[in-house]
Amino acid sequence: MGRIFSYATLTGLGLLILALIALPLMLGALWIKVLTSAAIFALAAAGVALVYAQLGLINLAQIALIGVGGWIALRLNYATDLPVTLLVLIAGTLTGVIGAIFALPALRMRGLYLALVTLMVAALFQIFFNAFQFPNGGEGFWGVAQKSASEVRRPGFAESDVGYYRYTLIFMAIGFGVIGLHKITAPGRAWAMIRQSEANAMATGVNVTLYKLWAFALSGLLAGTAGALLAGALGQLDARSFLAGEGILLFALAVVGGVFSWVGAIVAGLLYKLLPALFNDLGLSADVAMIIFGAALMHAIMTAPQGIAGQILGAFNRGGSDD
Template identity: 85%
Template sequence: MDPLQKTSTWIGVALLALTVLILPMVLGALWIKVLTSAAIFALAASGVALVYAQLGLINLAQIALIGVGGWIALRLNYATDLPVTLLVIIAGGLTGVIGALFALPALRMRGLYLALVTLMVAALAQIFFNAFQFPNGGEGFWGVAQKSADAVRRPGFAQSDTAYFRYVMIALGVAFMLIGLHKSSAPGRAWAMIRQSEANAMAAGINVTFFKLWAFALSGFLAGTSGALLAGALGQLDARSFLAGEGILLFALAVVGGVFSWLGAIVAGLLYKLLPAIFNDLGLSADIAMIIFGAALMHAIMTAPEGIAGQIMGAFKKGGSDD
């Protein structure tokens, strides 16, 4: 492990410890909820970043897959008595399978065409959510009833908003370790060869289709886990939270944050949820954040291809070399 990677790892450990142990002691209830949502969307953004960084493929359906994971988690929540953590994992796993199936027809596409296909998938999911809504404890397969929905269960040790925030942060840390394990093992090496040249990868005996599906499945798993955690954070889900256009925004913010580092996903989650909340708290329109997002994206494209995280890590590397 090179010094920059070691620095990144220790920063991650310190940041996780800070957020889990200290932030809940100094922040109010509103900001704990905002940061919980930011962490959940950072988890989803890490899946978008994984596919783009490792394979150079654009996935605009991540928001839709968050909704799919949330739908599955809600249905299981009302239909079973499974432990919540197991329910979250199952929702993630099933969403990963669905994400891989959605990606199957698009595996021969790249660039704009792949982006359009994944955006179409997101639009179809939006239609589904609008038509059938999210389960709220009703009867039948859809589980929808014309009544007030019961709150979604949380783990027994994470009933309060503060405890649930810590639960989500631990889940985020585990997800980052899972991604790191993939990058440093056989899938990561296969993805690197595929990104460099699919023809050379096939000549080396790598099953290109399998490893592409693996990346999309892992990204879908992270999205589904995010959806299940979001259901627990909000108590219920609404179709208006999973608009197709939000997938474009999440991908753009992942690029702004930096797709090559776990820190970039955190930056993306904070920009997506924390920045609009700050504007609202100041009495300003949250739409101002969109202007900032656009300017940040232009900056990332033209001068900072590794995003804000890359600039931060570069500053640490430069500081270390000056010592």
């Protein structure tokens, strides 16, 4: 902790450059799309992991916030001519605010009850998205027309799938960077104290309410950004992507990947999107992936609290984990 340019960070930047340049040369269109999705959900998983690792709080509603971010991005896409990157940032920020608002009544809760509240929220949003769907260029506030979706803009420099993949990776890396900065500055210290004891944290002058809300807002920001990026990647969104069960799965995979480092978020994204795509490509049933996820979750909870990332980083070196 403390050094920004630790060994792991540098390795990460190296990997990023490799992924930006080398992978598009080696992979077909299918896998570029899959990796784009994986990167998007890695960003969202990083938000779940942040709240769990720093505050010990379980959030099963991240998938709902991804949907909210996607909804805002699509709504603005059709209603305005704003540049796409600005759209993504607006969607992320608004979702962060919404995340914080939802967190407000939940602040006095932790543990099981908070997890249950988030589960209820996820279930609510599932029904809500089903009923109102996502804007596709139609009229009115909800913007839903009975036709195939009108164009969802991508930035001029990222029109192609490969370009958009790079665009997504850069957002993901920036997201990880923002989390990393938080961890080594005042919010990170405040979170650590809150996790130990809220009373003690308050006694030493930490604004507990603010910093807890801040964590939720940051997590929401990442979810909203992910949702907006997803809308651009797919060209539309469908309510079926935002079921409460998916929220459960996303949290589970964040834990399996490891919540203490960005490596874990990437593992979570890859497990969530790349593994099923690989299985599908090999003709294996998605049910097999489900069984593996379940077993991996139980394994991670019982014996490997640092997740797969912990094992990777542990094997790498002892000197420079960045959290």
